[in-house]
Amino acid sequence: MYALALKCRNCGAEYELAPFYVCRKCLGPLEVKYSYEELKLDKKELTNRVKSIWRYRELLPINEPLKFLHMDAGFTPLRRAMRLAEILGLKKLYIKDDTVNPTGSFKDRPASIAVCKSIEFEFKAVGCASTGNLAAATASYAAKAGIPCYVFIPSDLEMGKILQIASYNPVVIAVKDTYDIVNRLATQISELHNIAVVNVNLRPYYVEGSKTPAFEVCEQLEWTTPDYFIIPMGSGALLCAINRGLKEMEVLDLMRNDVKLVGVQPEGCSPIVSAFKKGMDDIVPIEKPNTIVKSLAIGDPADGAYALKALRESGGFAEAVNDEETLDGMRLLAKTEGILTEPAGGVAIASLKKLVEDGSILPSETVVCYITGSGLKTLEVLERGIKPIIVEPDLNSILELLGGGKYGGG
């Protein structure tokens, strides 16, 4: 394994690779440190490997990755979006399509890493605090591993997400409060109970799964990078992880990293975007997020400050859109590319549209837009705009409906 230690992101203090997440000296968050110098990845050899997160196993903090090949999230398609690009006025637009991950979202990546690590650490149960996607992913991988699972969610989640989560048979604890409170409770419980709460006490390992889309996109673009990488932000952890993945690719001499990161949030919960736009370093938490984009309704983003720094360093942007624009973004992606996204993807598409329209992103620039989850999980948000034509089983009335003209034959 090339993972060497846990290292504090603030003061640099180092610790052994154990199930903890806070620096004992400065209370900063910990991350995994690797021995990049000893690591050499060969592009040609890589292309013969499994098409999953385990393709880049040396950059994941698991002792025996080959034991876990069946936990196979990742290596999702990078789809060239010709029709959407044309409508937006871009030459080269790609959709990194995580709707087809096993439980339908990018969270399969970090959740599977964390469940694997919980097995290596010999935990007897796993859990998570979640706005929905992570709970489904954690419960699914726990089911596959045969480990008890406890998920903590806000009780106002979309019913579709709750049903999906529950299907994998975890203990579902729905708390009548915001995600931020749910997360705080799960943190306290992780300290009192011997549970691997994947995004709390296994967080340094967990987030490593979220950097894998960066590796895949670079490889899928034949070891080049896009000009822009558009990433939805909840806690900000995903953006930080992708940033880390891009930097690792460069350190390992696989490509040159000049990607500009674009972090997007819904207007009803956009603390990171607000700080970016105001040029502030501190993020003002939102107490009561108000948006249909529940997967991004994190008012007090744990990695917000790091995300803000990454956005600025990369020379990118931050953008927010309202719920109506989000729904339009979802519909636009579905009707031009046949991809049904959850609202977070609608935020990404709508933000991209805005940034092209206002000239921030130029028509000649290459864009990768990360669609993080499937719209099958959140169908209820579409209900408003949908009206099938209901007819009696009568040929003539249907023919009349079809207009007889446009595609008429006989």
Next chain:
Amino acid sequence: MYALALKCRNCGAEYELAPFYVCRKCLGPLEVKYSYEELKLDKKELTNRVKSIWRYRELLPINEPLKFLHMDAGFTPLRRAMRLAEILGLKKLYIKDDTVNPTGSFKDRPASIAVCKSIEFEFKAVGCASTGNLAAATASYAAKAGIPCYVFIPSDLEMGKILQIASYNPVVIAVKDTYDIVNRLATQISELHNIAVVNVNLRPYYVEGSKTPAFEVCEQLEWTTPDYFIIPMGSGALLCAINRGLKEMEVLDLMRNDVKLVGVQPEGCSPIVSAFKKGMDDIVPIEKPNTIVKSLAIGDPADGAYALKALRESGGFAEAVNDEETLDGMRLLAKTEGILTEPAGGVAIASLKKLVEDGSILPSETVVCYITGSGLKTLEVLERGIKPIIVEPDLNSILELLGGGKYGGG
């Protein structure tokens, strides 16, 4: 292209490759005829190809397959199901997991082939008659191709499926009657309008997409075959297509085909299973299917007689289960393997359970169970059994809930 002609499945009459589907001589159904003698597939070369239906492009009736590589359904995972196998009492069980296809079902395979073919035939619009999955797939690929799409569905479909279909922006015509009537209306409309109705006038091309799981499973099992291949049956077309794919693999000398096919249906609509069990050659249509498994609620199965013949020739079985068993099958798969299936997959798992319990399938035999679609499309059927624990945001009451004991630490 290795596709030579359309050939009548009954009388053998041959026709040019055009958009029609019924033999002018005997009214039998047509299928695509290939020049297998001229075709040589190299196993090693195959493994370097794209991981989609286009991997086996020589066995698909498309003139320019390379033009359509972006229509990339298929090559879904074959997952070893260790925990489920143990519970069922089997040594080797695999799940062919089509829940991760782009629109969440196996119908992405035939729909994408048919949409490609409609482009080659220069149709100006596509459509389909569907119990849900096909409509979503057709609408999605039509959106991607930028072609108008008309879908005909029974108006009592699951709301989730209707919302998914509508998101891709086709004209949705919901008919107040059974699938069989919807299908008849779509057939009449295909004759009057210049629309490529994918499962009607393009049916011979369309069904070719459904044989691709056979190719993939053989390759994924390192060019061996399972003892049993469990396949849900609606119209019976999927089972016939997989049978055809297995035979083609043998003709091309890629493996020996001794697979026993198992066709499964819900009790509330099991005309093929009934005929099989009674030893009859004729299938008695069901006028009013009554089952939660709407994707299989086809009372008058177009390919029923052919499916029956294939089942018998292979030495396999046919089995039916009731709605309660179906739900149990869905829950069992989710909680042991972390895979959420639509009800059709629940029928497959529950039928497998029955066949192992009654000794039809032996513990030592290798089984592949085809999970044809994602449970995210039909979450409402799960609603009954699901009850999250709703709690106030209070640490002590949650700790009490967790029992403090089992995984208790501090």
